[in-house]
Amino acid sequence: AQSVTQPDIHITVSEGASLELRCNYSYGATPYLFWYVQSPGQGLQLLLKYFSGDTLVQGIKGFEAEFKRSQSSFNLRKPSVHWSDAAEYFCAVVGRDDKIIFGKGTRLHILP
Amino acid sequence: AAGVIQSPRHLIKEKRETATLKCYPIPRHDTVYWYQQGPGQDPQFLISFYEKMQSDKGSIPDRFSAQQFSDYHSELNMSSLELGDSALYFCASSHSGGIRETQYFGPGTRLLVL
Numbered sequence: 025a026q027s028v029t030q031p032d033i034h035i036t037v038s039e040g041a042s043l044e045l046r047c048n049y050s051y052g053a054t055p056y057l058f059w060y061v062q063s064p065g066q067g068l069q070l071l072l073k074y075f076s077g078d079t080l081v082q083g084i085k086g087f088e089a090e091f092k093r094s095q096s097s098f099n100l101r102k103p104s105v106h107w108s109d110a111a112e113y114f115c116a117v118v119g120r121d122d123k124i125i126f127g128k129g130t131r132l133h134i135l136p
Numbered sequence: 137a138a139g140v141i142q143s144p145r146h147l148i149k150e151k152r153e154t155a156t157l158k159c160y161p162i163p164r165h166d167t168v169y170w171y172q173q174g175p176g177q178d179p180q181f182l183i184s185f186y187e188k189m190q191s192d193k194g195s196i197p198d199r200f201s202a203q204q205f206s207d208y209h210s211e212l213n214m215s216s217l218e219l220g221d222s223a224l225y226f227c228a229s230s231h232s233g234g235i236r237e238t239q240y241f242g243p244g245t246r247l248l249v250l
Binding site for chain 1: 140142169177178179181226228238239240241242243244246
């Protein structure tokens with residue numbers, strides 16, 4: 025069965041520091057992968073997606089993610105975080121049964 | 137750009153009451169998805185509609201029903217509400233039915249059952 029694992033429940037970084045949020049998926053074929061961000065009490069906003077092609081995907085708000093098939097990973101990165109990036113981040117995969125499966129989320133805290 | 141609209145944004149009900157949540161997809165999107173997100177949980181898929189027909193069903197309780205109308209808006213009807221139904225309910229929309237099409241989410245309706 026398809027699954028998504030976000031190993032870090034909470035991550036804290038200082039403002040201006042670099043960020044990497046981990047996401048591992050379980051799926052036999054090439055998955056469709058997404059990263060969403062959810063600010064407190066708000067809806068899910070799509071940051072970026074990977075369907076095929078270039079494995080380094082650029083998204084909004086300065087985020088990027090790299091698809092690594094050998095590691096079954098789709099980690100989200102940002103070179104310099106801003107206080108407004110504090111939110112919950114969800115990795116998601118759409119598998120062969122066309123269902124979207126979310127990870128449990130990683131809550132990002134930013135230190136001033 | 138127009139986004140997915142959900143109403144109401146907040147709803148307070150008592151146990152055993154009914155609730156109706158509405159979702160207005162992005163213009164020209166023909167597919168609507170409903171998700172439930174409990175406190176501190178990831179969103180769980182409930183049900184989806186494509187061209188006004190139910191296209192997929194997830195973990196939706198039998199007490200809940202939904203439909204998509206001719207203008208593509210959708211309503212989630214929830215009856216005999218239970219305390220455990222308190223959650224954030226998201227609607228998402230996409231174009232052309234395939235779930236592999238990117239889903240755009242609305243702001244959610246926060247339901248509190250007392």
